[in-house]
Amino acid sequence: MxxxxxxxxxxxxxxxxxxMGSEWGVNRSVAQIHALLYLxxxxxxxxxxxxxxxxxxxxxxNGLKELQSYQIVRRVHMEGDRRDHFIADTDLWDxxxxxxxxRKRREIDPTIQLLGELAESLDKRDDVPAHVRERVGRMHDFxxxxxxxxxxxxxxxxxxxxxxxKLGGRVARLLPGSKx
Amino acid sequence: MxxxxxxxxxxxxxxxxxxMGSEWGVNRSVAQIHALLYLxxxxxxxxxxxxxxxxxxxxxxNGLKELQSYQIVRRVHMEGDRRDHFIADTDLWDxxxxxxxxRKRREIDPTIQLLGELAESLDKRDDVPAHVRERVGRMHDFxxxxxxxxxxxxxxxxxxxxxxxKLGGRVARLLPGSKx
DNA sequence: TCTCTATTTCTGTAATTACAGAAATTCGGG
DNA sequence: CCCGAATTTCTGTAATTACAGAAATAGAGA
Numbered sequence: 001m002x003x004x005x006x007x008x009x010x011x012x013x014x015x016x017x018x019x020m021g022s023e024w025g026v027n028r029s030v031a032q033i034h035a036l037l038y039l040x041x042x043x044x045x046x047x048x049x050x051x052x053x054x055x056x057x058x059x060x061x062n063g064l065k066e067l068q069s070y071q072i073v074r075r076v077h078m079e080g081d082r083r084d085h086f087i088a089d090t091d092l093w094d095x096x097x098x099x100x101x102x103r104k105r106r107e108i109d110p111t112i113q114l115l116g117e118l119a120e121s122l123d124k125r126d127d128v129p130a131h132v133r134e135r136v137g138r139m140h141d142f143x144x145x146x147x148x149x150x151x152x153x154x155x156x157x158x159x160x161x162x163x164x165x166k167l168g169g170r171v172a173r174l175l176p177g178s179k180x
Numbered sequence: 181m182x183x184x185x186x187x188x189x190x191x192x193x194x195x196x197x198x199x200m201g202s203e204w205g206v207n208r209s210v211a212q213i214h215a216l217l218y219l220x221x222x223x224x225x226x227x228x229x230x231x232x233x234x235x236x237x238x239x240x241x242n243g244l245k246e247l248q249s250y251q252i253v254r255r256v257h258m259e260g261d262r263r264d265h266f267i268a269d270t271d272l273w274d275x276x277x278x279x280x281x282x283r284k285r286r287e288i289d290p291t292i293q294l295l296g297e298l299a300e301s302l303d304k305r306d307d308v309p310a311h312v313r314e315r316v317g318r319m320h321d322f323x324x325x326x327x328x329x330x331x332x333x334x335x336x337x338x339x340x341x342x343x344x345x346k347l348g349g350r351v352a353r354l355l356p357g358s359k360x
Numbered sequence: 361t362c363t364c365t366a367t368t369t370c371t372g373t374a375a376t377t378a379c380a381g382a383a384a385t386t387c388g389g390g
Numbered sequence: 391c392c393c394g395a396a397t398t399t400c401t402g403t404a405a406t407t408a409c410a411g412a413a414a415t416a417g418a419g420a
Contacts, residue, residue, distance in 0.1 A: 007308050009298045013316055016294055023205045023287050027378070038319075041311040046397075056380040061398055082388060083396065090315065092322040107203050114196055118189045128187050131221040135270065136193055139218075142272040145345060152348035160352045165325060167355075168332035172340045174354040175347075207408065226367075236410040241368055262418060263366060 005052050010039055014053070029055055033063040034073065034088060043076045043085030071098045093158050101154065108147055115140035185232050190219055194233070209235055213243040214253065214268060223256045223265030251278045273338050281334065288327055295320035 004010050014035040021031025032053050037044065044052075049060045064086055067073035072095050078085045089095040119140045122133040153161075164171060172178060184190050194215040201211025212233050217224065224232075229240045244266055247253035252275050258265045269275045299320045302313040333341075344351060352358060 004309075004312065007312060009302050009308070009316065010312055012294070013298055013319075016291065020287065020291060025203045025205050029378075039312055039315055041309070058381075058398075058400090059379055062379095065398085090318075092318060096322075096326075107200065111196065111200060114192070118193055122189050128189070129184075129221070132184065132187060132190055132219055135219055136189065138270075138272060139193075142276075146276075149345045149348050153351075156349050156352050160355070163355060164351065165329045168329050169336050171333075171344065171351065171354075172336050174351075175340070175343060209408075238368075238370090238411075239409055242409095245368085 003052070004036070004039060013039065027063070027066070029053070029059050030063040030066050033060060034067055037067075037073055037086055037088035038090065040087070043078060043087045045078075045081070045083040045085050047083070049086075070102045093161065097154060100150070104147060104150065108143065112140065112144050112147060115143065183232070184216070184219060193219065207243070207246070209233070209239050210243040210246050213240060214247055217247075217253055217266055217268035218270065220267070223258060223267045225258075225261075225263040225265050227263070229266075250282045273341065277334060280330070284327060284330065288323065292320065292324050292327060295323065 014032050017035035018028040018032040021034075022028050032055075033049055036049060036052055046057065046060045046064065049055070049064075050057050053060075055063075064073060067086075067088070068075065072089045073086055074088075075084050076087055089098070115136060119133070119137045122128055122136055156164075167174075194212050197215035198208040198212040201214075202208050212235075213229055216229060216232055226237065226240045226244065229235070229244075230237050233240075235243075244253060244255075247266075247268070248255065252269045253266050254268075255264050256267055269278070295316060299313075299317045302308055302316055336344075347354075
């Protein structure tokens with residue numbers, strides 16, 4: 001079993017990861033490269049990734065750049081080899097946190113910014129229906145609150161997050177004023 | 181101000197919502213229709229939506245079907261009008277919950293299912309590298325745990341969720357064994 | 361039941377996005 | 391400083407996805 005791509009389960013994993021990416025707005029090649037690196041225990045260079053996944057060199061180059069911008073893939077240097085090599089996070093908490101943080105930064109934060117401007121602009125006008133003003137404002141507040149919650153919870157240590165996750169809905173029992 | 185599309189802020193909101201959809205794997209027209217209905221205080225019929233957004237009738241028909249499958253848009257009957265009319269949720273918590281529930285059902289649950297099968301299949305083989313087996317297994321457990329946590333928390337009453345959100349990272353202080 | 365209108369489904373096309381290969385650039389080693 | 395390998399950027403093409411218009415169906419009212 002010299003090659004990971006000869007393991008049918010690994011192939012299935014990589015292909016599915018690619019499809020998942022597509023469904024969530026991540027380019028398929030990028031997700032596949034990530035999946036391959038996640039399953040690898042040794043750093044791989046770009047040419048190697050091309051060969052395993054059957055992608056063009058340029059594609060892999062761009063994909064690696066994208067994954068590095070999410071900070072879930074890292075470049076490492078291999079002794080006596082000029083080529084860059086790459087490895088992926090294997091800690092899935094870290095991975096999730098980095099992905100969500102980056103997507104927030106890229107997509108959510110600008111949305112909040114825009115909604116804030118629209119809400120402000122609507123507040124200055126008296127010729128727009130009240131329900132329009134109100135709904136834009138409520139959307140702004142809602143997404144803003146979610147984002148603040150996220151930014152806040154994100155700072156907690158991983159162990160605390162794991163505890164909270166195990167707790168699930170029972171976290172409600174800890175709230176002041178809840179019975180038991 | 182007879183027409184909502186004459187309010188520049190409303191247009192900007194709808195266009196941005198469409199772009200956001202694209203970035204998260206939701207077709208732009210679908211997201212725009214949703215945004216229009218969210219900003220409307222009266223039910224709208226399909227032809228009306230076509231006209232406001234400049235979309236083809238078929239597109240609007242499919243978009244409405246999609247939004248109804250998420251349960252965030254509802255068909256209502258208007259007295260003395262044969263045409264179907266549509267309204268959107270205005271409660272943003274409800275909306276978020278319905279969207280996440282549906283995406284979990286469509287994309288996450290099948291992924292967990294597949295990962296479970298792959299992990300099981302790998303466990304039966306002795307000719308695959310241990311790290312491959314381990315990493316597929318860990319991914320399965322991780323996503324499974326997240327999904328269970330979500331399903332559990334989702335059942336809490338909205339008011340509890342709001343409380344938890346306001347609490348943010350301070351929720352950690354309520355955990356047994358934390359100081360203060 | 362028939363007719364007229366609303367709605368959905370189907371099909372071809374347009375637009376977008378992803379991709380491969382080529383060209384240009386960067387960078388390490390001698 | 392020059393050579394050669396590695397990498398990135400650029401550009402045209404392929405594949406996918408979204409869309410418009412036409413055709414088919416469903417359904418209310420007479």
